[in-house]
Amino acid sequence: MPTAPQAAGDRSSFARAAAPPAANLRQAVAGYQGPLLRRSLWQIATSFLPFLALCAAMYVGLALGLPFWAILPPAVLAAGFVVRIFIIQHDCGHGSFFRSRRANEWLGWICSLFTATPFANWRRQHAGHHAAWNNLDRREGGVDMYSSCLTVAEYRAMSRFGRLRYRILCHPVVALLILPPVIFLLLYRLPFDTPRAWRAERLSVHLTNLALLALVLGLGFTLGFRAMLLVQLPVMVIAATIGVWLFSVQHRFETTLWTRQTDWRAVTAALEGSSYLRLPRLLQWFTGNIGYHHVHHLNAQVPNYRLQACHEALPELQQMPGLSLWQALRGARLALWDEEAGRMVGFRQVMMRG
Numbered sequence: 176m177p178t179a180p181q182a183a184g185d186r187s188s189f190a191r192a193a194a195p196p197a198a199n200l201r202q203a204v205a206g207y208q209g210p211l212l213r214r215s216l217w218q219i220a221t222s223f224l225p226f227l228a229l230c231a232a233m234y235v236g237l238a239l240g241l242p243f244w245a246i247l248p249p250a251v252l253a254a255g256f257v258v259r260i261f262i263i264q265h266d267c268g269h270g271s272f273f274r275s276r277r278a279n280e281w282l283g284w285i286c287s288l289f290t291a292t293p294f295a296n297w298r299r300q301h302a303g304h305h306a307a308w309n310n311l312d313r314r315e316g317g318v319d320m321y322s323s324c325l326t327v328a329e330y331r332a333m334s335r336f337g338r339l340r341y342r343i344l345c346h347p348v349v350a351l352l353i354l355p356p357v358i359f360l361l362l363y364r365l366p367f368d369t370p371r372a373w374r375a376e377r378l379s380v381h382l383t384n385l386a387l388l389a390l391v392l393g394l395g396f397t398l399g400f401r402a403m404l405l406v407q408l409p410v411m412v413i414a415a416t417i418g419v420w421l422f423s424v425q426h427r428f429e430t431t432l433w434t435r436q437t438d439w440r441a442v443t444a445a446l447e448g449s450s451y452l453r454l455p456r457l458l459q460w461f462t463g464n465i466g467y468h469h470v471h472h473l474n475a476q477v478p479n480y481r482l483q484a485c486h487e488a489l490p491e492l493q494q495m496p497g498l499s500l501w502q503a504l505r506g507a508r509l510a511l512w513d514e515e516a517g518r519m520v521g522f523r524q525v526m527m528r529g
Contacts (some may be wrong), residue, residue, distance in 0.1 A: 262463030350356035
C-alpha cells in the first residue's frame with residue numbers, strides 16, 4: 176500500500192497523464208452546460224414540496240403531543256432537503272438553473288429564505304472562490320476557513336497563541352459541529368465581511384433578514400414560538416452541519432493540490448484540487464451531485480443535475496480517482512498544506528516532525 180505522500184503524488188501525476196489538452200476538455204464539458212427546464216422544475220418540486228410536507232407533519236406531531244425526540248427523524252430528513260435547496264440556490268448563483276437571469280435571481284432569493292443565506296451577498300463572495308480556488312497566493316483574508324488553509328511553514332511561523340487559536344478553530348468538533356449553525360443563523364445576518372462598496376450585496380443581507388423575521392413572527396404567532404423553534408432549529412442546525420462539511424471536503428482532502436500563482440492553472444486546479452466525492456446514491460441525490468465537484472469547477476454553468484452525466488460521458492473524468500465517504504470523513508483533521516510533501520496534513524503530523 177502506498178504511503179500518504181506517494182498516494183498524493185500518484186493522484187497528481189495520474190491526473191496530469193489522463194487529462195487531455197485543457198481546451199479539448201473544456202469544450203467537451205461545455206456540451207453539458209445550460210439548464211433543462213423540465214428537470215429544473217422537477218427538482219424544485221422534489222425539493223421544496225417534501226420539505227414543506229415534513230415541516231407540516233412535525234408541527235402536527237407536536238400539536239398532538241408527540242415528544243421532541245419523535246420529530247427528530249423527520250427533522251433529519253427535512254435537513255437533507257434544505258441541503259438540496261441550497262444546491263439549487265448555488266446553481267442560481269452561477270446562473271445555471273434557468274436561462275433567464277431574472278428567474279435565477281428570484282428563485283435564488285426564495286431559496287435564501289429556506290437556507291438563511293443572503294443570495295446576492297453569498298453569490299458574489301462565492302464568485303471569488305471560483306476565481307482562485309486552491310491558489311496559495313490568492314487566499315482571501317476573511318473568515319472563510321473552509322475553502323482555504325495555512326501552509327505548514329505559515330503555521331510554524333505563528334505565535335504560540337496563534338497556533339492554539341488556529342488549532343481550536345480547525346478542530347472537527349468546533350469547525351464542523353459548533354461553528355456551522357453559528358455561521359448560518361448568526362454570522363449570515365451581518366454583512367461584516369462584505370466590502371462597503373458592495374451596496375446591493377449588503378442590502379440583500381438586510382432584506383433577507385427582514386423576510387426571515389417576518390417568517391419567524393408569522394410562524395410563531397400562528398403555530399406557537401415553542402413549536403417553531405422545536406421544528407426549525409434542529410433542521411437548520413443539521414443542514415448547516417452537513418452543508419459546511421460538504422463545502423470543506425471539496426478542496427481540503429489529503430490528495431488535493433494547492434499551488435502558487437505561477438503554477439496555478441484552472442483545469443489542473445479543477446481536476447487535482449477539487450474532490451470527486453463518491454457518495455451513496457441517496458446522499459448523492461440529497462446533495463445535488465455536488466460530489467462531482469471537479470466537473471463543477473471545470474464549468475460552473477453545468478447545472479447540478481447534469482454533473483453526473485458529464486462525468487460519465489468523458490473517459491478522462493471517469494478515470495479520476497474518487498474520494499470515498501470514509502476517506503472524506505477521515506480528512507476532517509487535515510488543516511495544513513505541506514508544500515514539501517505536496518499534500519494536506521494534520522497538526523499531529525506536523526508535531527511529530529518537530
